[in-house]
Amino acid sequence: MNKERIILGIDPGSIVMGYGVLHIKSKKPGLVTMGVLKLNKFENYYLRLQYIFDRVTQLIDSYHPDELAIEAPFFGKNVQSMLKLGRAQGVAIAAALNRDVPICEYAPLKIKMAITGNGRASKEQVAGMLQRMLHIPDENMLPQLDATDGLAAAFCHYLETNRPKFEKSYSGWKDFIAKNPSKVRK
Numbered sequence: 001m002n003k004e005r006i007i008l009g010i011d012p013g014s015i016v017m018g019y020g021v022l023h024i025k026s027k028k029p030g031l032v033t034m035g036v037l038k039l040n041k042f043e044n045y046y047l048r049l050q051y052i053f054d055r056v057t058q059l060i061d062s063y064h065p066d067e068l069a070i071e072a073p074f075f076g077k078n079v080q081s082m083l084k085l086g087r088a089q090g091v092a093i094a095a096a097l098n099r100d101v102p103i104c105e106y107a108p109l110k111i112k113m114a115i116t117g118n119g120r121a122s123k124e125q126v127a128g129m130l131q132r133m134l135h136i137p138d139e140n141m142l143p144q145l146d147a148t149d150g151l152a153a154a155f156c157h158y159l160e161t162n163r164p165k166f167e168k169s170y171s172g173w174k175d176f177i178a179k180n181p182s183k184v185r186k
Contacts, residue, residue, distance in 0.1 A: 004023070004024060004025050005023075005024045005066040005067070006021060006022070006023055006024070006032070006063055006065040006066050006067075007021070007022045007024065007065060007066065007067050007068075007069055007154040007157050007158055008020075008021050008059060008060065008063060008065035008067070008068050008069070008096075008101070008154060009021070009022070009068075009069045009070070009150045009151055009152065009153035009154025009155070009156075009157065010056070010068065010069070010070045010071065010089075010092050010150050010153060011071050011146050011149035011150040011152075011153060012070060012071060012073070012085060012088045012089035012092055013039070013085065013088055013146060014039060014045070014048060014081075014084040014085060014087070014088045015038075015039055015040050016036050016037070016038055016039065016040075016144060016146045017036065017037040017039065017052060017055075017088060017092070017146065017150075018034070018035075018036050018144065018145075018146030018147045018148070018149045018150035018151075019034065019035055019036070019037070019056075019059060019147070019150040019151075020033070020034035020147060020148070020150040020151025020152070020153070020154050020155075021033050021034070021059070021063050021065065021151075021154065022151070022154045022155060022158055024158060027162060029134060029155060029158050030134065031134045031136055031140070031151070032063060033063075034142065034147040034148065034150060034151045035142065035147055036142065036144045036146050036147050036150075037051065037052065037055050039051060039052070045084070048088075049087060049088065049091045052088055052091045052092055052095070053091045053092075053094065053095045056091075056092045056095035056096065057095045057098065057099065060095065060096065060099045060101055061099070065101055066101075066102075067101065067102050067103070067104060067157060067161075068092075068093075068096040068101050068102070068103045068104070069103075069104050069105075069106060069153040069154050069156060069157030070089060070092060070093065070103060070104070070105050070106070070153060071089075071105075071106060071107075071108055071111060071149065071150075071152075071153045072089070072105045072106060072107050072108070073085045073086050073089055074107070074108050104157050104160075106153055106156050106157065106160075110156065111126075111149075111152050111153055111156040112126055112152075114152075114155070114156040114159050114160070115129050115130060115133075115152050115155060115156065116129050123145040123148070123149060124145065126145075126148060126149065126152050127141065127145055127148035130148055130151055130152060130155060131148075133155070134151075134155075
């Protein structure tokens, strides 16, 4: 899989939505852009959803991503917040589906683990690791960490899809032994 590809990453939100675009060339990722959609200027929640759809569609039309990586909503205590976040994510997904862009969803814990090795890492730690790994100059880092969260979703997807594939997988030692009796000494 040496072909070039573009990955759009999105950190959904109903107040601020972050995004990042990675260009993969010769299996090496590079930053294309990152930014945020500020949604609090719309008092009407449904207009926010329309804006998300329109802007994600524009991002897709501008950068022509091969894949969309999106952060899954986490389970919170506030049901209304969860509902709004899920709607924002759904509208971004609908925009990608509307342009035939394949979608992969990643849990926040998985994204943080892929970037920092710690599923409980702070947004600042994730941003710092991305800055180092992608060689992003300080002046290109945005104060809104939602942007690097969107970029983190794209980078997580890059890592997940560039892992070597093994022919066989095992659920544990017993499974390995059962599937490979000739490799076990008695």
